[in-house]
Amino acid sequence: MPTPDFAAPGTDALTLRLVTPDGLDAALGDLPQVAQAWARAQGFRAGPGAVLALPDASGGLWGALVGLGDDKARARGRFIAASAASKLPEGTYALDPATDPDLAHETALGWLLESYRFDRYASQEHGQARLVAPKGVDAERLRIIAAGEALTRDLINTPASDMGPTDLEAAAADLAERFGARMTVTKGDELLAGNLPLIHTVGRAAAADRAPRLVDLRWGDQGPSRWWARGCASTPAGSTSSPAPPWGMKKDMGGAATVLGLAQMIMALGLKIRLRVLIPAVENSVSATAFRPGDILASRKGLTVENNNTDAEGRLVLADALALGAEESPDLMISMATLTGAARVAVGPDLSPFYTDADADAAAIGRAAARVADPVWRMPFHAPYEPMIEPGIADLDNAPSGGMAGSITAALFLRRFAEGTRYVHFDIYGWNAKPAPARPKGGVGMGARALLEAMPELLDLE
Template sequence: MLSFFAPSDTTDPACPIHAVTADGLEETLAALDPEAGAWAKACGFKADAGAVLLVPGDEKAVAAVLFGLGKADDPARPAFLTGRLPASLPDGLYRLATFEGDLSLAVLGWALGCYRFERYVKPKEKSLRLVMPSTVDAKELESLAGAVFMVRDLVNTPANDLGPAELAAAAFRLANDNGGHYREVVGEDLLTENYPLIHAVGAASSRAPRLIDFTWGDETAPKVTLVGKGVCFDTGGLNIKPDSSMLLMKKDMGGAANVLGLARLIMEAKLKLRLRVLIPAVENSISGNAFRPGDIFPSRKGLTVEIGNTDAEGRLVLADALALADEEETDLIVDMATLTGAARVALGPDLPPVYTHDDTLAADLASAGESVGDPLWRMPLWAQYDKLLASKVADVNHISSGGFAGSITAALFLARFVENTKSWLHADIFAWVPAEKPGQPVGGEAQVIRALFEVLKSRYPA
């Protein structure tokens, strides 16, 4: 069990946490010890969302905790509001005595609020635990927290310690620990095995580009393939980024990190599917052999691609990986990528756009995202914008002419490389929290994978 939980059958005394809405505050205070109710009123506790009040007991101990949920019908209440508790409480053992809402989300919020990225600093010592409620699926909740922590750790690790080889090592460990079959195609072998776009993007770096490829599960089960953009650092190439845009480019492998997180959930749950994970892992660098604007390359699919801008490298490496995924009969292909700034302009950092032709998948995913607090928004694969990718000298340009609909045209480019699969989904994620929120510290973040796991769990139950 994770260190910040205690088993549900523990006999150790635990301080009660009363999570209460503003509407139910009076009733809760009336049920408490009169002195506790008087203390809350004296302190002006109004149960505002995220407010924490420690109710004192004997010998300077905390007798109870009041935690505000705000208005009962507030649509803006963060899904992981309970993630504020770990930083607000002194060391000790706690239990959720009362809670109005989804108890599993509340407990997951606690776990996510305990996350710290402390690889490069002295860890802060804190002994804080929550009794796992007996009605919560502890095994799945710990798996969810573990997957999110893994994604965050990968995205938060700077590029000097996480390049293509190190990302591949993380993928190998995950596959090996779960009995998967792993292989890599590295460096010049990418050309031999026909991955010209992956090779072109990664050729300028001293750190060899590679294609990570592992499988897991029964070969006769329905096939699900996950493709993640693994650009471990993106300078922008010869279309070099300004320093303000380059600062966070260690997170440009966020798609790969999230794919690995989802793969971990699938394997730990032992879903009845045949899983394949494909990650083109590269560093988009600058040197004499860097690819250039105006260059034309073949792709694995056979389409020739004109390079419009070397800073749009993610869709290039995904194109070869998607073409490979599409070569076998697959029920579902999902690709995840920190692909466009246009997606953030349209929907902000919290709401990743997803693209699919599959109406049923889109509806199921939207419903799952709402239920598990993993928001997303379907955007259109608007066919009339496809002409914006026209090239006079190649089959396709990989960026659109003009500045409109950047996220949509990126998705339309990727769609050209997926023709045979039954269903395809593209998620243009941010994989980063720019301003701290409950349960979500500033830094790398898992997006869409919990919603996807809910859908896969219902379709391919263990």
């Protein structure tokens, strides 16, 4: 899919003025007489996302007004002005130079995100309004962030028929080739020889061309001796549990998609870190060789797991990847996965819930999230719930009965395999059921921009 970009600067750009209801009279008084009369005649009230094209004296287009809404509306929404990218008439627009710098930055990024279209299977109407990068905005950084987000959305939006383990491997291989990363793949029965039994168990029933695998990508020899290891579960196919909505299955690899999008941002920006990306990619299929409820499973770490739900497979494959990553004692290890419905129930589709034992890391991520309009919410590694994941017949239970605290117990399960590391876990949703400014309906990255923004503080980068 085409990568969203800014328009080339020129002298003929149309003026784009962002307006609040309180500032409307002043904004209208500043307009050319014809444009001012038109705006008053149209009854423009600067509601959130409202757009009004303005004529010039010759009947052509002078520019446009975009409503931001009142304080309440702005508190409820983000990227409000970016919706103009899909509403304005064709043309090249430039923000009024008097626009607040923070608002200009958010609008510029939101414009690129709003311009995304998934057109792999059917042509999509692309907005014809283009924005000149505002002065003072790091346009190249925003392009890189938007491109990484577009990759994440493309991967999630692609149905499982075209986005299995082989396809995720291909996506990672493309990144490795473009950015000079090193990549290895452990596949099929090689997983048993490499002591990755959970990944093998979950994916062993898949067809040969969709064999389970662990993708291991390494990039960067710069900077201090640190690794940022990342594990992510990816299960883009069927399950032996009750059926899920069609979009629910294809987004099951949203963690892998978000990790790959973030990895692209990191590499394209040339950050001075050592990055390791681990993607356990499996198809959880049904056949005579599939794993069963009640099976006791072996793991890389040596812990046994009682499998009480074959649809709680994401945490199983992620467990082996986390154990592998922890063996190198990384400075920071982060997992991202569309892991539990309980997380969505707890905080809804718009927030990225995350877990960490480090208060300083949680604070850094929270501050960064606020700066880049990528909202997150810290959830607790609540130690009193540890007995819920200890079934007695095995070391761990992958799906405790009772239906209580499902996201927390999943996070506690994963923490057992990341033991000894500084660890952050994101249990993300990865999907927009309804379109919103800068977030079209469909797959979406969550938490990636917050992590990218927090990285200098998390890893003490210069």
